[in-house]
Amino acid sequence: MIKLILDRPRCEGHGLCEEVAAQLLHIDDEGYAAIDVNEISAANLAAAQAAARVCPVAALRLIEDEAP
Template sequence: MNATNDIYALDALCDLGNTRKESPVGGPWQDSTRVGGHLMRIELDQARCEGHGLCEEAAPNLMHLDDDAELIIDVPEVEGDDLAKAQAAVRVCPVAALRLA
């Protein structure tokens, strides 16, 4: 199985879409402000992130893991093709550390 198939298999297996918990007001999300128009913001809950790297595989032009396996969001505001990649990254995160707002 290749990396793309692994991502789709994990996405189908985990389908966390309906089980994600929203962060409480003042919670650990980096930024919860909604950007106007179709522009969306990638938000990371650093406390949840375990550095699996599946999000990086899904959207390498938007985020990467540093040398300490900490996720770095390189492009926090996305739209169009990048939005689709960000949505894929959110879906494959096994610990629900990413969301779009």
Template structure:
């Protein structure tokens, strides 16, 4: 599985970072950085939680 970020859509709210802190973070400029794009079953729940809380639907898991 993979986390996919639609960078132009991301507004840097940071809710995804709160839901999945080991998978993504906001940098000093407020830009979202994916720490891991490829994910396994162990972190799939956190990745899906990050997708659900994004207010602008900038993330998806495929």
């Protein structure tokens, strides 16, 4: 399973991730990214990769979670 992980202290609230992956995350009331879907399906993989790629401070990343 692939997970989308947010390093909240690193997030600066640019909002680019929400622009490319609004189905996976949103900008919260404080102006920072908040993940809505962290277990990424094959259908959402491209959007999750785009969100991680456009973050100017690398606050988002994808990890392979091997847990059962």
